[in-house]
Amino acid sequence: MAVTLTALDVMSDAPVIPVIVLTEVSQAVPLARALVDAGIRMLEVTLRTPVALACIEAIAREVPQAVVGAGTVRGPADAQAAAMAGALFVVSPGYTHALGRACHDLQLPLLPGVATASEIMAAQEDGYTALKFFPAMQAGGLAMLRAWKGPFADVKFCPTGGITAANAGEFLALDNVLCVGGSWLSPADALAQGDWPRITRLARQARELKA
């Protein structure tokens, strides 16, 4: 990995970026260890629960093999909070120039969410060319990514939303897709039960999705 982490590095490390929702701080470190044990190091902890920032802090402090990022970053304040907690990258469901500027100023790699050509153009204007396609299945799936290859040949995508172990391979086969995002590596029931071996198994299968 480069000394200065870029969004492209985040998207190139493994075929899947796990989208993680944690309800207990105590889940954070064992989950991160279960994922990195399988070679999944880029971890997106979504800012959807009251404990999310504390979870990011715990992983940043205690799991040095992990590269922890924050997801569901919806504006500059979220990005600032994520950076303070130790997030090394951020992922957003959509894109605004304010968020793009804030991440640039914080020197925080951003994977901005896009679902339309205009949103891709707005992100590109601000220098972002490694983008999250969200919500991928609902917004056009494989066909949309194929259509974007013509006008946006220089853009790489991380489709997220509705991606599963069953359909991830089809997305990863597209040459404008570097990785996919998905919540299937950290199922709520496995987290609640502390079933870390199951999470490592899911992550190992995910790691093998792309040669």
Ligand code: 3PG
């Ligand atoms: C999300 O925002 O929750 C992500 O897009 C994950 O979606 P998924 O649960 O369909 O993988």
